[in-house]
Amino acid sequence: MTPEKRLEELGIELPPPPAPLGAYVPVLKTGNLLFLSGILPVREGRLIKAGKLGAGIDEQEGFMLARAAAVNALAVVKGHLGELGSVKRCLKLTGYVACVPGFTGQAAVLNGASELLVQVLGDAGRHVRAAVGVAALPMDSPLEIEFIFEVVQS
Amino acid sequence: MTPEKRLEELGIELPPPPAPLGAYVPVLKTGNLLFLSGILPVREGRLIKAGKLGAGIDEQEGFMLARAAAVNALAVVKGHLGELGSVKRCLKLTGYVACVPGFTGQAAVLNGASELLVQVLGDAGRHVRAAVGVAALPMDSPLEIEFIFEVVQS
Amino acid sequence: MTPEKRLEELGIELPPPPAPLGAYVPVLKTGNLLFLSGILPVREGRLIKAGKLGAGIDEQEGFMLARAAAVNALAVVKGHLGELGSVKRCLKLTGYVACVPGFTGQAAVLNGASELLVQVLGDAGRHVRAAVGVAALPMDSPLEIEFIFEVVQS
Numbered sequence: 001m002t003p004e005k006r007l008e009e010l011g012i013e014l015p016p017p018p019a020p021l022g023a024y025v026p027v028l029k030t031g032n033l034l035f036l037s038g039i040l041p042v043r044e045g046r047l048i049k050a051g052k053l054g055a056g057i058d059e060q061e062g063f064m065l066a067r068a069a070a071v072n073a074l075a076v077v078k079g080h081l082g083e084l085g086s087v088k089r090c091l092k093l094t095g096y097v098a099c100v101p102g103f104t105g106q107a108a109v110l111n112g113a114s115e116l117l118v119q120v121l122g123d124a125g126r127h128v129r130a131a132v133g134v135a136a137l138p139m140d141s142p143l144e145i146e147f148i149f150e151v152v153q154s
Numbered sequence: 155m156t157p158e159k160r161l162e163e164l165g166i167e168l169p170p171p172p173a174p175l176g177a178y179v180p181v182l183k184t185g186n187l188l189f190l191s192g193i194l195p196v197r198e199g200r201l202i203k204a205g206k207l208g209a210g211i212d213e214q215e216g217f218m219l220a221r222a223a224a225v226n227a228l229a230v231v232k233g234h235l236g237e238l239g240s241v242k243r244c245l246k247l248t249g250y251v252a253c254v255p256g257f258t259g260q261a262a263v264l265n266g267a268s269e270l271l272v273q274v275l276g277d278a279g280r281h282v283r284a285a286v287g288v289a290a291l292p293m294d295s296p297l298e299i300e301f302i303f304e305v306v307q308s
Numbered sequence: 309m310t311p312e313k314r315l316e317e318l319g320i321e322l323p324p325p326p327a328p329l330g331a332y333v334p335v336l337k338t339g340n341l342l343f344l345s346g347i348l349p350v351r352e353g354r355l356i357k358a359g360k361l362g363a364g365i366d367e368q369e370g371f372m373l374a375r376a377a378a379v380n381a382l383a384v385v386k387g388h389l390g391e392l393g394s395v396k397r398c399l400k401l402t403g404y405v406a407c408v409p410g411f412t413g414q415a416a417v418l419n420g421a422s423e424l425l426v427q428v429l430g431d432a433g434r435h436v437r438a439a440v441g442v443a444a445l446p447m448d449s450p451l452e453i454e455f456i457f458e459v460v461q462s
Binding site: 020021022023024025026027028030036037038052094096098100101134135136137138139140144146 | 185186187243245246247248253254255256257258259260261262264265268269272280281282283284285286287288289302304
């Protein structure tokens, strides 16, 4: 089953890839690696929800926002590669969770992104990850995720 | 026009590459990728300005400090490669902006680095980027930027 | 002298590699690069010490905790490669230090990891590094370190 078919079964439609917030590009390929710019949980140019974990956004909401960011990442990848089947695997996520100093559930939040990747890409979605809690993010975003994908050699 | 010529036209003289603050090296090359250690806005071993965005340092100053960090990165690259023409492109920036929890202008600050890279390297300066606001940085630096460059195959 | 012999001389026994905290894997290899998930200073599934630098954990303790994280990283690498002699070098560390906003000793803390790598791997342990102070980390960990290693071509 293709990743696109799995997305369909999950009821997920890929949005247009989010636009960069500054003087940079959304994605670059070097060798077999695809580096994405930091992805926010936006839809149609606006954050789905602004704020911080531990101050108005709870772990369950954070999980859904991380999942939305992963969907955006897949939209960027599909826009660049044409089809998600060209992904050999998702290699690495670095997840920044904007939070109050007392919040320690960064891993649970980022599982929203990690689990979606496995649901859509299967074993190719299994990645290494770092999870960090940060003071603040652009646009008051509750999280930002960096992705590195490995693509099938062409 | 060479990057060195563009630097000259911008009135920028590359400083000596900044020295590491600890038990690490400033730059390493693997394959075609050049990884730089985190770069601070220092000149002659001292921060141009210490402090945090949103507490004594405003967005416009932050922009200039990010630009200074990018100049330092180019100094490291030139010191390693001999000439900036050996850069195929700047691949990725991860920018850490030390800030108060209410500051959300990380993207605007890091544009100082991103725009300088395009001014000096042209299209080869266009990179992917993540922008993060953090609690504190070494030496009370207002920002720190990681760079990955891709070099021309030799 | 092999890295394993150096570990023995330092009186360090590699622990079992730490288990992931979420839906991700501890290590992946692409080409000659080995990417590790963020490593915490844990032993037997528990943090050696929880808390933040500048609030209950001082620089010297942080140094020892960073050293413990580097030992964990070597355990992951050895578990994956079979022997540490298959490491060509440690390429890059990104160290996240959970701290109060006034703490600026991130570099001194992370030297605990950097120096251990050089003690065990010799020149192959010399890496590039970024050091960042963050608001909070999973499990209230005082630090988390990302590692990228380069392996000998096989």
